[in-house]
Every structure is written in structure tokens, then in C-alpha cells.
Amino acid sequence: MKEISELKFPEELRYAEDHEWAKAQGDTVVIGISDYAQDQLGDVVFVELPQVGDTFAQGDEFGTVESVKAVSELYMPVGGEIVAVNTALEDAPELVNNEPYTGGWMVEVKVQNAGELDALMTRDAYLTLLKG
């Protein structure tokens, strides 16, 4: 596993305690897992995602990400309706490892409460959490 300093945490994203990231994109929010989370998991070999149209509240489990050794639940950093899922992860789950913030995105959500996004951690706050 890498040192925190070797990992990337883009400034423009918001982060949740369960290591998801969220990024505002017009009136939707794109969600994935952080570089730290993928590094902890190791090789991602399977990602299970919800259907477009499903609705979740903030903190709800919306899927799982599996490495060779373990299963991890994915939790909604913001509530809302799923408007898109990253189907590329079906055949290429390694995108979560290789491009956690771009090709490895997971779902796109139409948010119910914009305030939930603003309440997530900034990069600096997340780094403070990671460094404990």
C-alpha cells in the first residue's frame, strides 16, 4: 500500500467518511471511490452497481466493490436518483484502481438536497481524516 503522500486527492472533489468522492457536474453529482480506498482494496475485480432510476438516501448502500480478498459496501455520499451507471466497470473493474476519479466513476445522481454535497469534506479535511 502506498503512503498518503503518494496518493492523489483532487481539489475540486468532495469526500465522504466512507471514502467515496462526489463531484458536481451541472445539476447532477458523479460518485466514485477515492485513491486511498482503491489502494486499500487492492485489485478490484468486480463492481456491483444499482439500476438507473433507483433512488437512495444519503448513507444508503448502493452497491459493492470487490477485490480478490474482500467485499466492500458502497454508500451514497449524497441522496438522489441514479441517472447513469458506469457500465464500463463490468468488463474493466480495474478502472477503479487505475483511474479512480475519471474512468473509474461509478454512478451519476440527480441530487435531492444540494446541501448534502456542500456538507461533505474538502480535500484538506479528508486528508486530515486519513492522516488520523
Place this chain on the structure above:
Amino acid sequence: MKTILTTPLNAWHASHGGQMVEFGGWDMPIQYAKGIVQEHLLTRKEAGLFDVSHMGRFVFRGDDTLAFLQHVLTNNAAALEPGESQYTLIPNEQGGAIDDAYLYRFGADEYLLVVNAANRDQDWRHLQARLTKFSMVEMIDQTDTLSMISLQGPMSKQIMLSLIESGQLPEPMRNRLGQVRINGTDVKIARTGYTGEPICFELFVDRDAVLDIWEAVIAQEAHPIGLGARDTLRLEAGLPLYGHELGQDPEGKEIPLFASSLARFAVSISDLKGDFIGRKALEKQFKAFKRIVDHDFSLIADLPRRIMAVALTEKGIARAGHPVFREGKLVGHMTSGTMVPCWEYEGAGIASQRTGAQGRRAIGLALLNSDLYEGDVLEVEIRGKRTRAVIVPYHLRSEAPPFARAIPWDRIQVEKAVAIDKQTFRKVETLLAKTIANTSWRQAACVNLIPSEQTPSSMTRLLSIMDPVGRYAEHKPVAAFSDADVFYYQGTEFIAEVETLLAAELVQFLGCVDVEARLVSGQMANMALFSALVDYINRSDRKSEQRRIRKVMNNHIIKGGHLSAQPMGALRDFVARDPQTEKPAVVNFPVLEHNPYKIDVDASQALVAEHRPELIILGKSMTIHTEPVAAMRRMVDAQGLDCVIMYDMAHVLGLVGPHFQEPFKEGADIVTGSTHKTYFGTQRGIIGSNYAETDPRHELWTAIQRRAFPGSVSNHHLGTLLGLLLAAYEMNHFKDTYQQNVLANAKAFARALSDCGMEVAGDPDNDYTETHQVILNVGYAKGPELAQRLEENNIIVNYQAAPQEEGFTASGSLRMGVQEMTRFGMGVRDFQALAQLVCDVVKKNQSVKDQVVAFRQKFLEMQYCFKEQQFEEHMQKLHRFLR
């Protein structure tokens, strides 16, 4: 507080990207920087190096050691010769596993038991408690002093060879052991592993030297592999892991050892094991297992569930503990499971190649109701969701070294695509056209160097399809008629005469008393002989179960022995089981260290004395030397053994005579052979016997006749029998020059290949060969590819594994014979020219097809045979029958 243990390689792991975790009380790398997926794939493609020093290593010495091991382990430790190892289990009284283990016997006086790291303390206490009943056993924990690393994967052999300073790798068979020196250190090597890789080594080395050896192996480009990939590799190979497939099941119940097929093979109920721990329970499981195999579930309570390989056919990952259902009913649980990566292959059969693409598949092992079978569809409950799966026979196959190949659930068997033409006329036309193309290609455009083939002369071929071809001529001697042969069918006078004449020609050729010529292949000749020997050795007792041949001495298949003399081939049903090894009672001739194609006669002496074989089988299919018939005769006579000396001359039958070898003059009792390799004939088999009527063993000859008919054949292919008579006339007439030219050509060919810079097997001092065969070494596992490349250039050879290779797919040799092309008129200079063409293909990868076709045009007319023109009137009449 318990301190965490470290291996001598701990600092290396931590400083080379190892992610260290606690495992079984040890600080071990779960993976390195490349990650589990790549580590798995690199082991399968290249070579992986594992630190397994955390496993427990117990050494046992002393007079009672064997008795102790027989008592506390499930396998038959008495079956281990020095230099061998075996998978075994430490059983409890209930027939479950306290642990699984590997038992190594590097030397005669010491056994090494390797156990799981997490169970080491518990195993130690259990074994120590049992030790009190055995006074003369010293048990030492060498886990700290003797380190252990494991090198697995297709490149591992080259890596080992590049490192060895002195000593030899163990023989290319699983579980064989050896000792070498690397970096000035003694290293014990086992051909064992936990990955399913067919090329695999485990190395035992002193703690102080292990870092040196580890780094030397890494410097040869082995990849360090962590425990994560070790688990996915063993899972893919279907190997049990204690705590998953052994020990307690997900419901907390003891898993019976017979639930796991690998563990089952490691249980022996030999008498030599006495009343070992768990014996009664294991015998019950065994009984239940036998019934279950027969689809009889009356004893299923003794073996309610078995470990089976399961593959998901829908998306998801099944993991240990997940419940498994069939048609809505709970039938068991997953014991292991994850997503495992694999290399993709394309192409069919031995020519299939890795594409470079990587796939992944969700596979696992499950403990399922014993009444389920391969192909049964299941549902695995993954976090509340039922996902479809299927029971498969295996996830991986290792029998095509140097690679282990993943077998996905939907590719367990590939259907052969045959396009069947619906129009009958067109089908016939296609068949005829293809036969014409094939015959003209093989007969006029190719150079055939397969040493087991021959083209019969045109007259021989013509006779083979004349009238007797469709007939029967069963016959046997009847004592009531003074042993006159009585035929059961009318119209057989001619074929009766042919058979008598053929036997007479063959008796003359071989120089023996009798020949049985009714067998239709060399392999059948051997089976008839083995069957006759069983018949003969039971002649004084026809009421008891007929005992098998007590012990056989032969050439090992990897040292050139032929299938027809092996338990896996014709010998299977005729040789006894050795009660000590629980394997067929066969002992192999030792071979010379510098020439594995030659029997070590001196070393054979002690083996013959120790094993007192009832049958000695000389002869092989990779044969470049005469066989030591006379030496064996002297040995058998000197030791006063009741032993039949048989020479399977399949390959060299046509060479019998003063230029090669005269087996009966040298003391053989029996010669078997096929008549279509160096001999001129149609494809048949014969048995020659040298027991005169006054010989007490003459009864073996009469048994041979009975086991030919009615034992082996009813219809003995009368067409080719007729053809063979003409071939026998040809052989007896032309053999002197033919045999001399074959032997001269083989030597010239071998010398010329060597002069081209290629590696020819054998002794250069006698021009590499004393037979028709020449063995060319082309590089490890390169045989299949180069044989194919030669075929594309119209040179037909066959690839063969040399004695140091692990199997036919790892073949590094091409086996060639000069007999057929000699018969088509090629001489010494021609074989020298051919050697250059072979070299152009093999070494330079040039295309020489046109040159080969032109070359063959010079050698279309068969020699050493009678010409049709000499018998023109008769031949015309015979040809007319075909219209």
C-alpha cells in the same frame, strides 16, 4: 502478549513493496506492488517465488520413525523411497483433519514433515502426545533453522538450471526430490508446490543462506508472490486449504477427509499402516465413497457432503460461507471462492497459444451434498441474491507442461466441428479426392522420418487386399488329432498354408523355435504375451483367483520405454500391485548418467537381485542402442531366477541379424514386435518363442497360442497376413544390404545433423546411434512447434519428450528414423543433404518445401523388394481383380 514471528526474508519483503499482514502468527506479505491479479498471472506465464518459511517443519529420525509416521499420518509412508515425497494428512479419530501436510524423504534416515503455519503449535502438541508410545523417535522443530521457498511456473526450470553449480534437478516427475549446490550452499529441492503449476520446485535451505538464494532466484527474473496470489493459485488448481476444505465446515461440523478428492488420495488403508489414528472412521468413509461413485446413496450418512469445484455462470463472486441451493433446497456452502484472473488462449489442441489477453472468472470450491454431480446447476446466495452456478470437474489442468491452463466452465469440452455434406455422391467424391491428395503427398512429396512407420512394397500392398481380406480362419491345435490345427470355417486351406509359411519365414528370421503371427499389432502381441504369462504362472491352480505377474522390470517411459510395456498401457491388467508402494509392481532399469538412453547394466544387477522380477521387458520406442540381452541372461541365470526375458523389438524387428543384434542367440526367451517399422510388412504384431518342446517352459508357448486365439483375436486380419508373408520373403531375401544401409544411413544422418551445429542425443564415439533412429534435441518444449514447422516443409517427424522433460507437451526432442527413406533408395550422401534441409528449417526457420519436394522425386522407387515386372503375368491378373 504473543510476539509476531518473522521469516529470514521479512526485511526483504518489507523493502520490496510487500504489504505485510499477520498470517498464522507470522508477519507475511499478502502481495507486492504489482498486486494479486498480476502476481497470479505472472506465476502462470513466467515464474513466481514464494516465501513459505512460515510453514512448520518437523524432522523425524530414529528406528521407530516409520512406525510412528504410519500411525499419525494417513498416507502410506512406507511407500516413500529416499528421494520421494507425498501429500498426507494428520487425522483425528473421527476421520477429519487436524492438519494437512507434506512428507519428504530426502535421505534414508530422516523424514521431513511440512505443516500449516497456523496449526504448527497444535500439530506439535498432538504429535508429541502420540510420541510417548514410540521410544525410538527423535522429533525436531526445524521451522526456524531450515527455511523454505517455492519457485513455481513455466520458467522455473530454466531458472533453476541457470543457478545450479553442481548436482541434478530431481527427475521430471511430481514429488521427486534432489539436492544441488547454489551459491556454494546445499539446497534440497522437491518437485512439489501449491499452485497447480506442472513445473514446480520447493527449496529447503539453511536459514542463514536463504536470502542469498532468494535474491539469486529473483535476479533470474522470478517474480515475488504474496499470500494473496498463493491463495488464488491454489483455488484455481482446486487444492484444499485447511480451515476451508479441511477441518470444520461453515456449519461447524467436521469435514470428512474423503470429502476432498486430493485428501482421499492421501489416505491409505494398506495393512502396512496398522491401526492408525482415524482408520475405522476413514474405512467407513471409503465404503460410503465407493457406493456414491456408483450412485448408491445407502451409506451417504458417512459421507454426506463432498468438496466440488463450482463456477458462477452469472455475474457475482461467490465467497467462503455463502449458502448453495439446488432447485430451492439448501445443498451446502462455499468453502472458498473469489474472482481469479486467467490468460486467454486461442487455437485448438496442442497448437493453442496464449493471446496475451487477460480474463477473469468467479470460481470456488464448495462442500455440497454427495448426491450432486458435475454439470448440476446450482444457485449461490450472495448477500441475499441467488446467483446461478454449475458444478465443474476442474478449473485448471496441469497435464500439458510447461503451462497450467485455465478451463472455463463453458469450455470443458470443445465440440469437434465436422461439416457433414448432405449429398452422398459428393461425400464419396470428396473422400476419394482427399485420399488421392494425401497418398500422393505422403508417398511422393514428403520425406517421412517417423521411425515407427514403413511403406510396404506395392506387391505387399496388393496382396493385402486380395480375397482373404474379408474372411475368417479361426483355428487351434487339438490334442485329440495329435495337435493338428483344426479350422472352424471352410474355404480356409489357402490361408492356413499362408500362416504356416509365414511362421516358418519368421522363425528363420528371428532364429527361434516358434512364432505366433495372428496378432494384429505389436501392442496386442504384448498383451497376449502378458496374458499368456499370467495363464502360465497359474497353471497348477485354476480354482483360485489367478494371480498377476509378481514383479516386472522394464524401461521407464520417460527413458524411452514404450506404452506397450507400461502399466498405463498394455501391462495394466497383468501386473500385481506392490503392497508397499500400492502401485503397479514395476521396477525400472537404471540408466547411465551421461546417456539416459542406455541401461546401466552394473547398477541393474543389484535391482534384479532385490526385486527378483518374474518378467524382464527390454526394448523401447526411443531407442538408439542395442539392449543388454546377454547381460540380463547372465544375471538371471547367475541368480537362479524364475524369470522370462522378453525383448519388445517393435522398433528394431527389421534389424535383427548380425549387423544389429540377435536376441535369441543372446539369451532372450521371447521376442515381440510390430512388423511395420523397420520390418517390411503390413501393420501386424508377432510373438517369437524360444522354448523347445522338451523345455519345461514350453507350456508358456502353448499359452501364448491360446491367448492369441481365442484370447485376443477371432478375425486376425487375413488380408494383411497374406501381405506380411510376401514382406517376410522380401526381408529374408534383402535383409543383409537393407540392414547395413539403414545403420550406415542413421549414423551418417546423425553425424551430419551434429556437423550442422545441432544437438544430437547419444554417444558421438559411435556416431550417436546403433539403430535406425536419430534423436535431435531442439530445446525445451520446442518439439511440438518444430515438428509442425518441419511438416509444413514436407519433412515428417515426431516430437518426443527427452528423459529430463516433464511430458509430451514439454518435448524438446525430435525422433527420426531412416528406415523408410532408406527403402526408397536414400544413401549416406542423401541423408547428409537431408540433414542440411532439416537444419535450414529448425535452426534458420527457412522455407525449404520446394526443395524437399524436388529432393523426394529422386527417391520414389522402392528398393529391397520384388518388382512387379518380375512377375508380370500374375500381377496383371491380381490388378484385374480390383476392377
